Amino acid sequence: DADVTQTPRNRITKTGKRIMLECSQTKGHDRMYWYRQDPGLGLRLIYYSFDVKDINKGEISDGYSVSRQAQAKFSLSLESAIPNQTALYFCATSDSYRDEQYFGPGTRLTVT
Amino acid sequence: SQQGEEDPQALSIQEGENATMNCSYKTSINNLQWYRQNSGRGLVHLILIRSNEREKHSGRLRVTLDTSKKSSSLLITASRAADTASYFCATAALQTSGSRLTFGEGTQLTVNP
Numbered sequence: 500d501a502d503v504t505q506t507p508r509n510r511i512t513k514t515g516k517r518i519m520l521e522c523s524q525t526k527g528h529d530r531m532y533w534y535r536q537d538p539g540l541g542l543r544l545i546y547y548s549f550d551v552k553d554i555n556k557g558e559i560s561d562g563y564s565v566s567r568q569a570q571a572k573f574s575l576s577l578e579s580a581i582p583n584q585t586a587l588y589f590c591a592t593s594d595s596y597r598d599e600q601y602f603g604p605g606t607r608l609t610v611t
Numbered sequence: 612s613q614q615g616e617e618d619p620q621a622l623s624i625q626e627g628e629n630a631t632m633n634c635s636y637k638t639s640i641n642n643l644q645w646y647r648q649n650s651g652r653g654l655v656h657l658i659l660i661r662s663n664e665r666e667k668h669s670g671r672l673r674v675t676l677d678t679s680k681k682s683s684s685l686l687i688t689a690s691r692a693a694d695t696a697s698y699f700c701a702t703a704a705l706q707t708s709g710s711r712l713t714f715g716e717g718t719q720l721t722v723n724p
Binding site: 503532534539540541542543544547557587589591598599600601602603604605607 | 641642644646651652653654655656659699703711712713714715716717
């Protein structure tokens, strides 16, 4: 079984809809991250959380919110989706002692 | 401005040749990491080099770091078709907390059989 899972894997939604992307991990890591990837722009950090009670904005948090429901679960919400939020979204995890991150398979989101 | 910029943007080589990718960054770092991404899939961590290290090896991978020039290179020796992927450098800046990373835009490597 994959260590970091994301649901859904693909989603098409309409402008103005609320959508939630979910991430779960079995690695026992305390740190979790949400990134988006656009063609030619690499990955950009949306939000990150170093433990259940810690939530921090990344470089592009506007239009997004997150919830850390448990150490193993970190969800990303788009309250009112807009077309320029069409992208590939990745969740990642790391632990307190090592800086390398472990990525989920991604969610391809299309907002029409 | 982008912290972590890879060069070249795209590289095409024959199987068996070596591939070299470069990364430049702007701020002081704690460490620099390289990741691989197969088309449309999640990133996979390859290697981490700390700011006090100059060179590191892992299998067919060799990474160098020059903090005076704020640059790093990733060398893949004896490349294989399976190495075809995008390669990203990511920096953990000295001033930011924990393991927050900033990614570059990547180098697309194509290894032709």
